Amino acid sequence: MSIASTSVIQIIPRTRRGVELMLLILAVGVSVAAYVNIGLTVQDKVPASTGYYAAGIGLLALIAHLALRYRAPYADPVLLPCAVLLNGLGVAMIHRIDLGIAEDRLARGLDAKAAAAPQQITWTAVGVVLFLVVVLVIRDHRRLQALTYTAGLAGLVLLVLPLIPGLGVNLNGARIWIHLAGMSFQPGEFAKLCLVVFFAGYLVVKRDVLTLAGHRFLGLDLPRARDLGPIGIAWVVSLGVLVFENDLGSSLLFFGLFLFLLYVATERAGWLIIGGLLFVGGAFFAYTAFGHVHSRITDWLDPFSIDGGQIAGGLLGQAWGGILGRGLGQGHPEWTLYGNSDMIISSFAEELGLTGLIAILLIYTLIIERGLRTALGCRDIFGKLVATGLAMSFALQVFVIVGGVTGLIPLTGLATPFMALGGTSLVANWAIVALLLRISDQARRPQTPAAPVSDETIAMAVQKQ
Amino acid sequence: MNSAIRRLAVAAIILMLALIANSTYLQAFRSNELNGRNDNRRVRNEQFSVNRGPILIGNTLIARSVPSKDQYQYQRTYSSGPLYAPVTGYYSYQFGRGGIELNQNSELNGSDPSLAFRRVVDVLTGKAQEGASVTLTLNAAAQQAAYTALGDNKGAAVAIEPKTGKVLALVSKPSYDPNLLASHDLSKASDAWKSLNASKNKPMSNRAIKELYPPGSTFKLVTSAAALSSGKYKPDTQVNSPASLPLPQTTVPLPNENGRNCGGSDRATLTVALRLSCNTAFASVGLDLGADALREQAEKFGFGERQLPELGAAASQFPGDPNEPQVAQSAIGQFDVRATPLQMAMVAAGIANKGTVMKPYLVQSVRTADLKTVSETKPEELHQAVSPEVASELTAMMVDVVKNGTGKPGQISGIDVAGKTGTAQSAKDRPPYAWFTAFAPANDPQIAVAVIIEDAVGVGRDDIAGGKLAAPVAKKMMEAVLGR
Numbered sequence: 001m002s003i004a005s006t007s008v009i010q011i012i013p014r015t016r017r018g019v020e021l022m023l024l025i026l027a028v029g030v031s032v033a034a035y036v037n038i039g040l041t042v043q044d045k046v047p048a049s050t051g052y053y054a055a056g057i058g059l060l061a062l063i064a065h066l067a068l069r070y071r072a073p074y075a076d077p078v079l080l081p082c083a084v085l086l087n088g089l090g091v092a093m094i095h096r097i098d099l100g101i102a103e104d105r106l107a108r109g110l111d112a113k114a115a116a117a118p119q120q121i122t123w124t125a126v127g128v129v130l131f132l133v134v135v136l137v138i139r140d141h142r143r144l145q146a147l148t149y150t151a152g153l154a155g156l157v158l159l160v161l162p163l164i165p166g167l168g169v170n171l172n173g174a175r176i177w178i179h180l181a182g183m184s185f186q187p188g189e190f191a192k193l194c195l196v197v198f199f200a201g202y203l204v205v206k207r208d209v210l211t212l213a214g215h216r217f218l219g220l221d222l223p224r225a226r227d228l229g230p231i232g233i234a235w236v237v238s239l240g241v242l243v244f245e246n247d248l249g250s251s252l253l254f255f256g257l258f259l260f261l262l263y264v265a266t267e268r269a270g271w272l273i274i275g276g277l278l279f280v281g282g283a284f285f286a287y288t289a290f291g292h293v294h295s296r297i298t299d300w301l302d303p304f305s306i307d308g309g310q311i312a313g314g315l316l317g318q319a320w321g322g323i324l325g326r327g328l329g330q331g332h333p334e335w336t337l338y339g340n341s342d343m344i345i346s347s348f349a350e351e352l353g354l355t356g357l358i359a360i361l362l363i364y365t366l367i368i369e370r371g372l373r374t375a376l377g378c379r380d381i382f383g384k385l386v387a388t389g390l391a392m393s394f395a396l397q398v399f400v401i402v403g404g405v406t407g408l409i410p411l412t413g414l415a416t417p418f419m420a421l422g423g424t425s426l427v428a429n430w431a432i433v434a435l436l437l438r439i440s441d442q443a444r445r446p447q448t449p450a451a452p453v454s455d456e457t458i459a460m461a462v463q464k465q
Numbered sequence: 466m467n468s469a470i471r472r473l474a475v476a477a478i479i480l481m482l483a484l485i486a487n488s489t490y491l492q493a494f495r496s497n498e499l500n501g502r503n504d505n506r507r508v509r510n511e512q513f514s515v516n517r518g519p520i521l522i523g524n525t526l527i528a529r530s531v532p533s534k535d536q537y538q539y540q541r542t543y544s545s546g547p548l549y550a551p552v553t554g555y556y557s558y559q560f561g562r563g564g565i566e567l568n569q570n571s572e573l574n575g576s577d578p579s580l581a582f583r584r585v586v587d588v589l590t591g592k593a594q595e596g597a598s599v600t601l602t603l604n605a606a607a608q609q610a611a612y613t614a615l616g617d618n619k620g621a622a623v624a625i626e627p628k629t630g631k632v633l634a635l636v637s638k639p640s641y642d643p644n645l646l647a648s649h650d651l652s653k654a655s656d657a658w659k660s661l662n663a664s665k666n667k668p669m670s671n672r673a674i675k676e677l678y679p680p681g682s683t684f685k686l687v688t689s690a691a692a693l694s695s696g697k698y699k700p701d702t703q704v705n706s707p708a709s710l711p712l713p714q715t716t717v718p719l720p721n722e723n724g725r726n727c728g729g730s731d732r733a734t735l736t737v738a739l740r741l742s743c744n745t746a747f748a749s750v751g752l753d754l755g756a757d758a759l760r761e762q763a764e765k766f767g768f769g770e771r772q773l774p775e776l777g778a779a780a781s782q783f784p785g786d787p788n789e790p791q792v793a794q795s796a797i798g799q800f801d802v803r804a805t806p807l808q809m810a811m812v813a814a815g816i817a818n819k820g821t822v823m824k825p826y827l828v829q830s831v832r833t834a835d836l837k838t839v840s841e842t843k844p845e846e847l848h849q850a851v852s853p854e855v856a857s858e859l860t861a862m863m864v865d866v867v868k869n870g871t872g873k874p875g876q877i878s879g880i881d882v883a884g885k886t887g888t889a890q891s892a893k894d895r896p897p898y899a900w901f902t903a904f905a906p907a908n909d910p911q912i913a914v915a916v917i918i919e920d921a922v923g924v925g926r927d928d929i930a931g932g933k934l935a936a937p938v939a940k941k942m943m944e945a946v947l948g949r
Contacts, residue, residue: 260473263469264466264469267469304502315491318488319495319496320505320508321496322493323493332507335507353492354488354492357488358485361484361485361488365478368477369474369477372477373474375470381466384466391477392477395481398484399481399483402484406484406488408484
């Protein structure tokens with residue numbers, strides 16, 4: 001036995017499922033503690049629903065964990081606990097705002113019913129079911145590549161759904177919702193998932209032609225005009241979403257996603273520059289042509305000039321939170337318009353302060369970087385692209401919504417992943433995490449069986465490196 | 466491909482760092498500015514949830530916070546609201562604060578730096594923040610006497626302790642009930658605010674310190690003080706006092722109020738002129754002394770300065786550059802001479818206190834919830850208005866006014882009262898203002914007062930005179946303080 005052979009045997013990847021379980025217990029514990037804390041401060045008692053909440057979140061986390069143990073043992077151990085923590089904290093905050101709204105309404109002599117939190121727990125359950133479906137049914141993410149064009153078509157259909165009269169509804173100025181069987185959905189959230197699969201599948205096939213053909217100009221490798229087709233279409237579609245559905249956030253998201261994947265597939269920065277220019281052009285066009293874009297920008301530049309401006313309400317809440325926050329249950333997030341959905345980040349910033357907000361942003365960062373880590377480790381191009389797409393869609397979405405709420409960029413109505421009130425977004429995010437975990441299982445799974453290996457195989461493996 | 470993914474990873478981190486940097490700027494550096502906004506409901510709510518300290522007179526709570534079961538934890542209540550409203554002010558959710566509630570806000574809500582130690586102790590022991598109590602210098606009996614005696618008349622009354630400058634009474638009529646503005650029923654509070662501001666009687670204007678009136682004949686005390694201080698005059702110096710004084714540079718003469726000369730002669734002593742309040746006598750003294758001497762004397766009594774600035778008091782004025790006929794008018798408290806009732810009380814108090822005008826003050830002490838004194842106001846000299854000799858000469862002349870002259874209604878049996886009446890013209894179409902200022906006892910002054918009645922209810926124009934209307938109010942106040 002040589003020293004080299006022992007060291008090779010020792011780097012057999014570990015599944016880390018135990019670590020995941022510990023982190024999950026921590027995540028569920030923190031969520032339940034937050035829930036109880038809110039009850040104690042707002043109502044002076046441990047909420048009666050604590051059992052329901054703790055059992056709900058805990059059980060869902062456990063089921064998801066067992067599914068991974070059973071079907072994806074090498075999956076990344078950090079992603080699931082992060083998702084559970086964000087989801088749990090989100091429900092706690094939604095519950096806290098339920099209580100606040102009920103108090104406000106009681107004070108004004110109105111009916112005190114507000115029960116968004118139980119609804120969100122139900123959606124969490126649906127999300128975890130979809131998580132299980134993805135983990136258990138899709139045994140290998142590469143099979144999705146066969147669905148490239150199906151996914152593309154599905155994505156487009158989902159995007160267009162809200163525009164169908166009688167199905168789509170206008171809500172808060174954007175037409176991104178559909179009403180079906182008494183419930184409302186935001187199909188764009190799933191379109192995102194489908195389009196990532198489509199973009200990835202398309203680029204796997206076309207990357208050679210996009211990478212190799214072209215000419216240098218001003219030190220940049222620029223693609224040929226006819227290869228600009230895909231990016232042009234993405235640009236037009238994203239502008240179309242903006243125009244017809246008044247949805248700034250999604251159009252930015254779709255366009256950005258395609259651009260990033262194009263860049264990763266071709267490794268040519270020229271695409272980013274062309275895309276950036278197109279984005280600036282599109283943004284300027286939107287600013288001059290559409291009233292609602294214009295008003296978003298005005299509200300951003302001078303939040304307090306508009307009476308009851310959405311950003312202004314959030315900024316006051318965040319300022320009230322300061323560095324350490326007012327404490328859970330001790331602020332007034334219920335006074336912030338959409339404090340449990342669009343502006344939930346402001347609610348956290350108010351009650352947990354800058355400290356809590358940074359902690360939440362770090363959890364998001366962890367998810368994003370773990371997703372990109374999965375992309376790095378993935379062995380097939382399609383998987384790399386899908387993982388990159390999902391991770392970057394997360395990054396873009398967090399940046400756009402948190403940046404909007406904190407006043408860094410103009411506010412656009414995107415859901416805060418895992419936290420904001422809203423079923424479709426939550427369910428879609430669970431599917432995204434499931435897919436990332438599925439890919440990471442492939443990426444981290446040892447290529448050679450861990451069974452006893454001969455010295456020759458090890459020698460070959462060493463040679464290959 | 467991996468290098469591109471790594472670059473994206475860096476880009477994603479940069480995006481997150483940008484969010485963190487921006488939030489840090491917002492929550493750590495911009496939060497003070499945003500929390501200071503007037504329209505910030507959270508800040509107001511927080512203050513409404515603090516157990517605000519009481520405002521006291523002696524041992525009596527005139528404003529206090531009681532636990533409340535609605536969305537705000539404490540309800541501010543004012544016992545005898547309208548009686549003390551010009552001093553306490555109000556504490557309203559929508560309309561902010563006024564009076565002591567405004568000026569002593571940081572003490573009352575416990576956020577003042579002087580209470581920082583207390584606050585730390587509260588935090589460590591887990592106690593809710595509690596405000597400090599503010600004790601006022603007011604004398605409840607004097608305040609009540611003035612309030613009752615003014616009745617339904619529009620006017621104001623102020624009393625000062627001459628030796629210290631303590632404000633003993635500060636009444637403005639008509640008044641308002643601050644409880645209405647402190648109501649947690651915000652629409653009721655809003656209605657009250659609107660109707661108070663719309664009322665033509667202006668119940669929220671603090672007539673005692675914020676409104677400027679022509680002081681009329683009460684200003685003759687200042688003119689007398691200037692005359693005696695100049696060394697050219699003694700109380701028995703004879704001055705010109707015809708029925709009507711021809712004014713230089715004009716064809717319109719200045720007449721006496723009753724159209725006759727002063728006590729049956731065209732020459733009268735300064736004492737007699739003050740006793741009968743002869744306009745022609747003091748106009749000619751004023752012309753002799755000149756505008757500058759009069760202004761200097763007025764300023765030594767406090768004209769041109771804002772007294773009780775914490776209540777938003779106005780500064781009384783002597784005109785800047787009057788010509789000769791205007792000087793004659795000014796010497797008798799007309800033309801552009803403007804004074805607050807507080808200022809005229811300070812004139813009386815200065816004479817009473819051997820010529821030394823004390824700085825008026827309202828807050829006696831600030832104490833924490835466990836009765837530890839945080840601050841105590843010490844009397845402070847403002848100016849030496851006249852010499853002790855001149856002060857005693859003026860006192861004798863004022864005693865004569867009440868004993869034998871226009872001030873008779875101010876008499877109190879067994880005590881020498883020193884006083885001066887005034888009937889001031891403002892506009893042709895409105896009745897004159899009735900003034901009375903006085904102090905008592907003359908030999909050991911305990912209280913100096915000034916009373917103005919702006920609009921007397923049910924009194925004919927010809928019957929309006931300082932002695933008849935205002936002196937009885939002053940008398941009640943003095944009696945209250947002297948225990949009569």
